[in-house]
Amino acid sequence: MSTDIISKGEKKLLPRIGITIGDPAGIGPEIVIKALADLGSHIGFEPVLIGSRKILDAVSLRLGKSIAFVDIGKTAATKNAVFVKDPGGLDFEVKHGVETADTGRAAAVCIETAVAMWKAGQIDAIATAPISKHALSLAGYDYPGHTEFLAKLTNTDQFAMSFFADKLRVVLLSTHLSLVDAIKRVKAESLSHLIEFSSKQFEILLSRKVRIAIAGLNPHASEGGMFGSEEADEITPAIAHCRALGIDVSGPYSSDTIFLRAFRGEFDAVIACYHDQATIAVKCLSFGSAVNVTLGLPLIRTSVDHGTAFDIAGKGIADESSMKSAIELAVELVKGSRLRERSRD
Numbered sequence: 001m002s003t004d005i006i007s008k009g010e011k012k013l014l015p016r017i018g019i020t021i022g023d024p025a026g027i028g029p030e031i032v033i034k035a036l037a038d039l040g041s042h043i044g045f046e047p048v049l050i051g052s053r054k055i056l057d058a059v060s061l062r063l064g065k066s067i068a069f070v071d072i073g074k075t076a077a078t079k080n081a082v083f084v085k086d087p088g089g090l091d092f093e094v095k096h097g098v099e100t101a102d103t104g105r106a107a108a109v110c111i112e113t114a115v116a117m118w119k120a121g122q123i124d125a126i127a128t129a130p131i132s133k134h135a136l137s138l139a140g141y142d143y144p145g146h147t148e149f150l151a152k153l154t155n156t157d158q159f160a161m162s163f164f165a166d167k168l169r170v171v172l173l174s175t176h177l178s179l180v181d182a183i184k185r186v187k188a189e190s191l192s193h194l195i196e197f198s199s200k201q202f203e204i205l206l207s208r209k210v211r212i213a214i215a216g217l218n219p220h221a222s223e224g225g226m227f228g229s230e231e232a233d234e235i236t237p238a239i240a241h242c243r244a245l246g247i248d249v250s251g252p253y254s255s256d257t258i259f260l261r262a263f264r265g266e267f268d269a270v271i272a273c274y275h276d277q278a279t280i281a282v283k284c285l286s287f288g289s290a291v292n293v294t295l296g297l298p299l300i301r302t303s304v305d306h307g308t309a310f311d312i313a314g315k316g317i318a319d320e321s322s323m324k325s326a327i328e329l330a331v332e333l334v335k336g337s338r339l340r341e342r343s344r345d
C-alpha cells in the first residue's frame with residue numbers, strides 16, 4: 001500500500017495520508033498545496049491528494065509552486081512527486097467565493113472517495129480541507145459538517161468532534177446547534193456517555209490513563225447555584241457517576257479558566273458544553289495550529305480549525321498552518337496506532 005523505507009535494517013511502510021482539497025471555491029486547494037510545499041520532501045509520510053487534477057494544476061501554477069502531480073497508480077517520475085486521486089467528473093468553472101451545487105458535490109465526492117480508499121486499504125488516514133455546509137446542502141447532501149458525513153459513511157453510531165491544540169484537547173458535547181438548543185442538550189445522561197466515550201478514546205490515542213475536566217455551562221460554573229442550576233442538576237451527577245466507574249474526571253470548572261489550565265498541562269482533555277465555548281478557547285490559544293479530530297471513527301481523520309474563507313479565496317494569501325498541522329497530526333496518529341498494534345502482537 002504505502003512506500004517502503006528501510007530503517008535500522010527493518011522494512012517499514014510510510015504512512016499514506018489521503019488529503020481532500022475541500023470546497024474548490026474556498027481556500028482548500030490553496031492551503032493543501034502550500035502545506036505540502038512547506039513540508040518539503042514529505043519525509044516520514046506519503047501524501048495522496050483527493051480532488052480534481054485540473055484544479056490542483058491551476059492552483060499550483062497560480063501560486064508558483066513546483067509540485068509534480070502524478071495520478072495514483074502510475075509511476076512517479078521524480079522522488080518528490082505527489083500522488084493525486086481524481087474522482088472524475090469534477091472539472092467545472094470555479095468562481096472563488098461562490099457557493100454552488102457543483103462545488104458542494106465536488107467536496108462531497110472527495111470525502112466519499114477518501115473513505116472508499118481507506119476501506120480498500122489504499123490510505124491510512126484522512127486529512128480534510130474545509131467545506132461549505134451550504135454548498136453541501138445545495139448539492140443535496142443533508143449533513144451539518146464533515147463529522148456527521150464521515151460517521152454516516154463509516155456506519156459509526158457514537159462519535160464526537162474534538163480539537164487538538166498542543167496540550168489542550170477539547171471535546172464538544174454538541175456541535176452546530178443554536179445556543180438555546182445546545183443548552184437543552186446539557187443532560188446528565190448524555191454527558192456521562194460522552195465522558196466515558198472520551199476517556200476510552202483518549203486512552204487509545206495517548207496510550208495512558210487520562211485526566212478529564214468538565215467546563216461549566218454558566219458563568220463561574222454557576223457559583224454554587226447563584227447563576228443557574230445545570231451544574232448541580234446535570235453536570236455534577238454525571239461527573240459523580242463516571243468517577244464511580246474509575247474515570248479520572250473532575251469539575252465543573254469555570255469556563256473562563258479551565259481551557260488555559262488544560263493548555264498548560266493540568267488536564268489531558270476538557271469537555272465543553274457547546275460549540276463556541278470550545279472553539280473560542282482553541283482559536284484564541286492556537287489559531288493556525290489547532291487541528292479538528294473526529295473521535296470514534298474507525299479511521300483516523302484530522303482537519304483544519306477554520307472554514308472556507310470565501311472572502312480571501314483565490315487571492316493567494318490564505319494561511320496554510322492549520323492544514324499543515326492536520327497532516328502532521330494524522331501522520332503522528334498513524335504511527336502511534338502502529339506502535340500499539342506491535343505491542344499487542
